[in-house]
Amino acid sequence: MRAIPAAAHSAMTAYLDSSTQVLDGAVTPHRAPIVRKPVGLALQGGGSWGAYTWGVLDALLASRTVAVVQLSGTSAGALNAAIVASALARGSPARARERLREFWHAVARPAAADVGREIWGPAERRWRETIGAWLVSGNGVSPYQSNPLGINPLRDLIAAHVDIDAIRSKSAPPLYVTVTNVRTGLPRVISNHDMTIDALLASACLPQLFQAVEIDGEPYWDGGYSGNPTLWPLIQGGRSRDLIVVQLTPEQAPKLPKDPAAIHRRIDEIVFASSLVAEMQAIAAMRVVAARSNDRASGVLDARLHRIGPPPPGLIAQGSPMERSRVWLEQLYGEGRRAAKRFLKRNGEAVGVRETLDIARIFGGNRKPKVRLPVKEGASEGIAGS
Numbered sequence: 001m002r003a004i005p006a007a008a009h010s011a012m013t014a015y016l017d018s019s020t021q022v023l024d025g026a027v028t029p030h031r032a033p034i035v036r037k038p039v040g041l042a043l044q045g046g047g048s049w050g051a052y053t054w055g056v057l058d059a060l061l062a063s064r065t066v067a068v069v070q071l072s073g074t075s076a077g078a079l080n081a082a083i084v085a086s087a088l089a090r091g092s093p094a095r096a097r098e099r100l101r102e103f104w105h106a107v108a109r110p111a112a113a114d115v116g117r118e119i120w121g122p123a124e125r126r127w128r129e130t131i132g133a134w135l136v137s138g139n140g141v142s143p144y145q146s147n148p149l150g151i152n153p154l155r156d157l158i159a160a161h162v163d164i165d166a167i168r169s170k171s172a173p174p175l176y177v178t179v180t181n182v183r184t185g186l187p188r189v190i191s192n193h194d195m196t197i198d199a200l201l202a203s204a205c206l207p208q209l210f211q212a213v214e215i216d217g218e219p220y221w222d223g224g225y226s227g228n229p230t231l232w233p234l235i236q237g238g239r240s241r242d243l244i245v246v247q248l249t250p251e252q253a254p255k256l257p258k259d260p261a262a263i264h265r266r267i268d269e270i271v272f273a274s275s276l277v278a279e280m281q282a283i284a285a286m287r288v289v290a291a292r293s294n295d296r297a298s299g300v301l302d303a304r305l306h307r308i309g310p311p312p313p314g315l316i317a318q319g320s321p322m323e324r325s326r327v328w329l330e331q332l333y334g335e336g337r338r339a340a341k342r343f344l345k346r347n348g349e350a351v352g353v354r355e356t357l358d359i360a361r362i363f364g365g366n367r368k369p370k371v372r373l374p375v376k377e378g379a380s381e382g383i384a385g386s
Helices: 006-014 046-062 077-090 093-108 111-115 120-129 131-137 154-161 166-169 198-205 232-237 260-293 312-318 327-345 359-363
Strands: 021-023 026-028 037-043 066-074 176-179 188-190 213-214 216-219 242-247 304-308
Touching: 037 046, 037 077, 037 232, 046 066, 046 077, 046 093, 046 166, 046 327, 066 077, 066 232, 077 093, 077 154, 077 166, 077 176, 077 198, 093 327, 111 188, 131 260, 154 198, 176 198, 198 213, 260 359, 304 327
Parallel strands: 037 066, 037 242, 066 176, 242 304
Antiparallel strands: 021 026, 176 188, 176 216, 213 216
16 A cells, blocks of 8 residues: 555644643643545535535544545535545645535525626526426526526636645645546546646536536546446545445436426436446455456455445425525535435444445345356367257
């Protein structure tokens, strides 16, 4: 395992009291330090469901059990991850918690009052009120028609709450943000050195609402289509063997969707979960191969995966990724915070020791194909006459 830099080490260890105290004439010894276990976080995207992740992050950052040393995020997960990374680079976990709260409270405000642009009033109303109609009809107006100037209110919001220079600094934890190349359909993972506001905008760029974001001459859409979130940089990075996935997409639909809105919603859930399912299945397959050859170089054998989420089915059923009311975001925050605290209570001791995510059960599927193995040499003689 790679040596952990001084900045990461300081994030992992906090002292209750580093001074000697004198009580009733007696000198008390130094208190033992609190050693926080290093973890990497992989944060899914999902619009306003990112407020659930805000609650998870708030609990983890306040914890005396774990320390966040690397992050990967997509869409809303990328914004959450960038806020945390920049705040940790310039301050502390407490500062990261403060910045997250400021960001999500800003998201909850009426956009017209925040930005003060005449053009944003109609755009805001369209975002909240007609996205459902677009999903149902499949004939939504292109953002190149409805928003020819390419105005994206997230730009100002990101600029106000994310310190790009801090993310690029050596004191920042590794950050990986996934975007989707519109032309090739392939994921691109952007790390600290190349991080920009445009990269974060692209990772959260739903093509139904916003024009593609250009980076290095290439157009990009929401990273959720190709890596939601991407895990391999965290595994290969070596900063932490323990990786916690904060999942927002539901594991399964409670019932067969039949009306147009429910069908489109389930399609979205499947699409935005497919990359995580594929990567989890690939990890399981690579572990089988690596175990046979005793190859630990890839890191998949040493990685310990954990999960927080997804939100309860009842909450998913009543909400929408487009809902931005303060009450709704606070409700998601509270649910996420409770989920993280439950995780720490049940699995805190397992972090650093063993994996708590059952990949085979959750992501493997319950019906595996019968694989036809090649016929061994000499066995063909017995088959020839059949």
